[in-house]
Amino acid sequence: MRVVIAEDNVLLSSGLELLLNSQGFEVVATTADAPGFLAAVGAHRPDVTIVDVRLPPAFRDEGIRAAAQARRDHPGLPVLVLSQYVEQEYAGRLLAGTGGGIGYLLKDRVSRVAEFTDALRRVAAGSTVLDPEAVAQLLAGRGDPVDALTAREREVLALMAEGHDNVTIARRLVITGNAVHKHVGNVFLKLGLPPGDSGHRRVRAVLAYLRRHGGP
Known part of the structure; x- marks a missing residue:
């Protein structure tokens, strides 16, 4: 399963690449910003993508906007968005009005390897996945x-x-x-x-x- 990653934190990006390659995925590109992510998706046509919510230059919602643009350019593109914290606005914007193949996870979920890779595979298969901690906080x-x-x-x-x-x-x-x-x-x-x-x-x-x- 081919993966493109958009993450500006070098340590996390490298860690994700090593983790996924060890779990049977093939990371075909890693990028640090939205333009690089969109270019990589167009060049590699991955099976699933991983995008940080906040990317350079402003570190606001560049990742969310890039994910939405990528899905407009490539309908049905599976996207798993990672966030440091539960951000209600971004979670809602990501999920509202979309089809499947969408996920929103907190970054600490990455350390739970089995849960993380299972979520990534389900997103790639067309499911919609929302972090259980995000659900708990959004509803609390x-x-x-x-x-x-x-x-x-x-x-x-x-x-x-x-x-x-x-x-x-x-x-x-x-x-x-x-x-x-x-x-x-x-x-x-x-x-x-x-x-x-x-x-x-x-x-x-x-x-x-x-x-x-x-x-x-």
């Missing part, structure tokens, strides 16, 4: 409608946002598939998502909540 301390969810429904919502299917959720929570199906239905109902909503309803469950409470 807010009002309706998430307050209406039970503790179990919140757990299911967090796993949904990570991109897991019902079978995996059932295994992780040690409950039946039928129970997961019921919880998912309750989440959609309580967040006001209609049954006919197509596409990535699992991620839309998180985004619908964020948009109602000041998110993008």
Whole structure:
């Protein structure tokens, strides 16, 4: 699986390259800024990309904007964005209005090699993956409608946002598939998502909540 990395921190970039090469990936290019990333994507047509949220010169949202531009230039390009902290605006901008093949992870997740590489593979396969810590922080301390969810429904919502299917959720929570199906239905109902909503309803469950409470 061929990977392009956009990360200005040399140590992290080199570490990612060594880690991924040791895990069966092929890092075909590493870049330190948005123009370099876009050029590398065009030249190598990778299977998946990794982009830091903040890139030179201003270290604001250059990575997010580069990821969006790359997906416009190459529809369906899988992009996994890394961030030092949970940044609600950037997470929402990345995920809103997109198809699959998108991920948002905190950088400390890289040290958990199995989790990180699993997330990268799921993004490459077209899933949408949101860091569980990001989900917890984005949902913490807010009002309706998430307050209406039970503790179990919140757990299911967090796993949904990570991109897991019902079978995996059932295994992780040690409950039946039928129970997961019921919880998912309750989440959609309580967040006001209609049954006919197509596409990535699992991620839309998180985004619908964020948009109602000041998110993008």
